Amino acid sequence: MPNRRPRGYQPQWKPRARTRELLAAVDRILERYAVQLPLTIRQVWYSLISDGVLVKEERTYKQTVELLGMARRSGRIPWEALRDDTEIRAEPVAYEGPDNFSAGLRRAALEYRLDRQAGQPVRLEIVCETAGMVPQLVAVADPYGVPVGSGSGFNALPAKRGAALRAAADGHRAVRVFVVSDWDPSGVHLFSALAEDVTAFAAVDAPGTEVVFERLAVTEQQIAEHQLPTAPPKASDRRSFSGISTTQAEALPPDILADVLKAAIVSHRDMHVLAALLEREEEERRRLLQNLGFDPDAD
Structure with a gap:
């Protein structure tokens, strides 16, 4: 790695032999989980550990962060292959002109869909402790119309009350929330705090609704x-935890997590x-396109 902190693109980067070996191992991981991309850096790190390339130490995680940073700066690894989720950005909606607006309208009509949880006996939601893993879970859950939220956002007080209000708005249909979190005091506390708080709010806002x-x-x-x-659990974390060791959710291979979900x-x-419902959705999508003056069979 360069002695000074790199800035911008680094097209002239020439990794050493050991670094090239690590990059080759990363290539294999990205190819293995091509369907689940983008991966988080921690998922890549855990895969390197599982493959016997690295040992599980803080220094190897920092090494992986630096490696993947330089690999993206140099163009060695596509930017889109990894996800960091540290940026929050609000972009105003604008159009180049009427034709651009019309194209956007057609895209919106092509994306028309119904509530794919309608008519189901249980309404499902998913909460993931790590925001970077959300896109992978969305790829699995979206075809079924199941929403996915990050634990950091869902754990906020308004979000927990919002979950109870959604249950109330849905009538008395049962609600089941799948949680993906670390097996450590923090992840266990996230699960129990969500379950207890949302259930308590629902008892008032959606009485009689089962929330699991x-x-x-x-x-x-x-x-x-x-x-x-x-x-081992951190000695500084005094929260109740029944386990004798800890594991992060990102240690579970992405394809296995997708199958579990x-x-x-x-x-x-x-x-x-x-x-x-999907058949009705397709019929209504075609009719909507026709009503807007678009050919439903056009590419």
């Missing part, structure tokens, strides 16, 4: 089954109801 929280990942069974890397969603879906 289910820990989807990472679990002790998954840790043992997939031999995930662990670390899809199986959980499907187990609570009536697929015949969903198929009928």
